[in-house]
Amino acid sequence: MINLNEKYSAIKQKTNIFIEKGIPVLRLELSDVTNPTRAKCNGKDILLAGTNNYMGCTFDEECIKAGYEALHNYGTGTTGSRAANGGYDLHTQLEKNLAHYLKRKYCSIFTTGYQANLAVISTYVTKGDKVFVDIDSHASIYDGCRLSGAEIIVFKHNDAQDLAKRLERNKDAPGGKLVILEGLYSMFGDRAPLHDFVDLKQKYDFTLLLDEAHSFGIIGENGRGLAEEQGVEEHIDLIVGTFSKSLGSIGGFAASNSEDFNLLPYIARPYIFSASQCPSSIATTIEALKQFERKPERRKRSKMLSEKLHAGLKALGLNIACDVPSPIVAVKIADENELVKKWNDLLENGLYVNIALPPGTPSGTYLLRCSVSSAHQESDIEQIISIFQKCVV
Amino acid sequence: MSNESIQKIIIEKLSAISTTDAHIDENTKIIADLGIDSITVMEFIMEIEEKYNIDIPQNDIVDLYTVKDFETYIRKRIN
Numbered sequence: 001m002i003n004l005n006e007k008y009s010a011i012k013q014k015t016n017i018f019i020e021k022g023i024p025v026l027r028l029e030l031s032d033v034t035n036p037t038r039a040k041c042n043g044k045d046i047l048l049a050g051t052n053n054y055m056g057c058t059f060d061e062e063c064i065k066a067g068y069e070a071l072h073n074y075g076t077g078t079t080g081s082r083a084a085n086g087g088y089d090l091h092t093q094l095e096k097n098l099a100h101y102l103k104r105k106y107c108s109i110f111t112t113g114y115q116a117n118l119a120v121i122s123t124y125v126t127k128g129d130k131v132f133v134d135i136d137s138h139a140s141i142y143d144g145c146r147l148s149g150a151e152i153i154v155f156k157h158n159d160a161q162d163l164a165k166r167l168e169r170n171k172d173a174p175g176g177k178l179v180i181l182e183g184l185y186s187m188f189g190d191r192a193p194l195h196d197f198v199d200l201k202q203k204y205d206f207t208l209l210l211d212e213a214h215s216f217g218i219i220g221e222n223g224r225g226l227a228e229e230q231g232v233e234e235h236i237d238l239i240v241g242t243f244s245k246s247l248g249s250i251g252g253f254a255a256s257n258s259e260d261f262n263l264l265p266y267i268a269r270p271y272i273f274s275a276s277q278c279p280s281s282i283a284t285t286i287e288a289l290k291q292f293e294r295k296p297e298r299r300k301r302s303k304m305l306s307e308k309l310h311a312g313l314k315a316l317g318l319n320i321a322c323d324v325p326s327p328i329v330a331v332k333i334a335d336e337n338e339l340v341k342k343w344n345d346l347l348e349n350g351l352y353v354n355i356a357l358p359p360g361t362p363s364g365t366y367l368l369r370c371s372v373s374s375a376h377q378e379s380d381i382e383q384i385i386s387i388f389q390k391c392v393v
Numbered sequence: 394m395s396n397e398s399i400q401k402i403i404i405e406k407l408s409a410i411s412t413t414d415a416h417i418d419e420n421t422k423i424i425a426d427l428g429i430d431s432i433t434v435m436e437f438i439m440e441i442e443e444k445y446n447i448d449i450p451q452n453d454i455v456d457l458y459t460v461k462d463f464e465t466y467i468r469k470r471i472n
Contacts, residue, residue, distance in 0.1 A: 010428075135432075135435055135436075135439070142451075145451070146451075151450040151452055152450055152451035152452055153448050153450055153451075154435060154438075154439070154451060156439065166448055169446075169447075169448055170448065358430050358432050358433065359430040359431045359432035359433075361432070362432060362436070363410070363430070363432055363433040363436055
């Protein structure tokens with residue numbers, strides 16, 4: 001019999017240290033979630049500032065109504081994959097709406113954002129191909145690369161010159177090449193310099209995948225993400241995104257103009273062998289997507305609130321991870337002990353933010369990570385700044 | 394480049410990121426003995442790539458347990 005306690009003794013030891021210090025590692029429990037910005041934690045009222053609920057859609061009346069109706073009309077779940085019995089007209093409708101919104105010919109949806117990356121990456125590259133990924137990429141990107149069997153080459157964060165060097169070294173290698181970027185990087189909230197990367201396509205022949213998980217809905221004039229903001233949409237071959245942030249639901253998508261993309265449902269194992277999303281989740285996503293177009297003021301509001309939080313925390317003398325404001329505002333803390341103490345103090349004073357440390361962050365980087373929702377009030381932002389002043393400065 | 398100098402460079406770089414007091418030699422297991430997390434390993438790999446102007450695919454790293462494994466791998470790649 002394999003002894004898991006022995007096998008993972010280092011993880012157990014680390015987990016125990018955190019639990020002793022009061023951090024319920026990966027087990028924080030919220031209750032009485034009454035709106036996108038308020039909940040209770042251990043019976044205490046908490047202001048939520050770490051939910052990635054950028055557009056505040058989770059309690060939108062129209063989304064909730066759409067979810068109720070789908071529950072009544074379609075039941076609680078599909079009990080199967082799209083390849084079998086789990087394909088409903090709602091799924092197809094959402095794919096059409098997303099393709100239209102993104103100005104792409106084709107779109108496929110997945111049960112989670114994680115699966116979207118697994119499915120797309122492992123379909124587009126296989127053994128004999130090469131995939132180039134930014135070192136700060138999300139775990140779903142790394143796992144998709146591993147599943148693909150392609151050779152995985154990692155380049156320095158947001159460094160197009162470093163990527164160029166690696167493409168040059170591999171320019172005569174056989175097989176296809178896929179470069180993967182993220183729009184807004186989840187920990188620091190920094191943007192990829194897309195122009196610099198797109199410029200490389202002229203010299204090196206590669207397919208470019210952009211994961212807009214954190215930028216979809218909230219960045220760009222129409223919310224289509226960083227590629228829209230930076231005016232490079234036509235150069236992006238594959239867009240991947242999630243429903244679990246700005247759309248306030250769960251699921252993921254990928255979109256493309258390539259006809260080959262339509263083969264994906266016949267090849268991608270994460271797609272074929274996963275049950276499809278429950279109808280109520282799809283229905284709320286369809287409604288939330290409509291609101292991206294109907295309520296552009298939410299993006300303007302998010303921008304205003306993000307700038308206010310960024311400026312407020314900076315004025316306290318805190319070390320902000322990224323100079324350019326975005327809905328992700330992360331504060332760097334000197335070391336792990338300080339991080340744990342300050343995160344606990346914030347929670348004790350009624351504020352939830354994300355705690356982030358290596359290997360989720362670059363080595364030696366410890367973050368108290370806030371995310372701004374358009375559902376926050378200006379007074380909430382002032383309260384966040386005030387609690388940081390009390391607990392972190 | 395001699396075996397010794399490649400090994401010396403690897404050991405120097407590992408000494409800078411090790412989280413334990415373990416003595417580092419050619420038999421040292423890079424992750425198990427030095428308490429280094431996955432992201433730090435990747436940063437270490439990038440320094441080695443920079444130094445020798447090579448790409449070390451992630452797929453290859455899983456087979457490189459010890460300093461000696463690493464040294465042998467780099468030698469093959471630069472030759």
